[in-house]
């Protein structure tokens with residue numbers, strides 16, 4: 001295997017695309033696209049650019065929902081990942097609809113097959129990583145479309161159709177787990 005050194009601005013090696021939904025300080029629903037996340041047991045970590053609308057609202061309202069979109073929502077993923085809630089109420093501007101979570105004060109995106117209901121526990125901002133805000137959240141509930149479940153209500157992994165985000169800062173794009181492109 002021949003390898004070379006590269007000097008990319010970033011190296012995203014295939015992170016699941018997620019939509020983060022929340023009610024802002026005025027009680028209005030909004031949503032943003034994220035790829036920086038990981039989860040271990042009942043903990044989740046999300047990485048945001050510090051100036052975004054979503055992170056600055058979530059730091060105050062604390063509750064949020066992680067929605068896992070499938071490949072049919074590429075247009076909405078792109079819109080929510082390029083427009084800011086500073087300027088637009090993204091539920092109004094897309095075909096996305098929501099219901100209210102019963103256990104956290106946040107909207108659940110109806111069109112996404114997986115919902116993870118969370119409350120913020122920690123905010124991590126370090127001089128060494130200026131401009132980046134990481135948050136830790138505790139997972140309080142999980143809701144999954146029956147289409148993704150087997151007869152015993154366990155995950156039917158072959159049904160997953162979500163997107164992975166790859167990029168080096170210049171070349172970037174998605175691959176689907178089911179329908180590669």
Ligand SMILES: Cc1cc2nc3c(=O)[nH]c(=O)nc-3n(C[C@H](O)[C@H](O)[C@H](O)COP(=O)(O)O)c2cc1C
Pocket residue numbers: 017031032033034035036037047048049050051052053054055077078080081082083084085086165
């Ligand atoms: C596929 C994709 C992945 C993204 N991942 C992140 C991310 O992990 N963290 C982040 O801060 N922004 C990410 N973005 C960019 C934000 O979604 C974008 O800046 C958005 O406009 C911020 O909206 P807000 O100001 O309403 O929070 C991503 C965008 C796309 C399209």
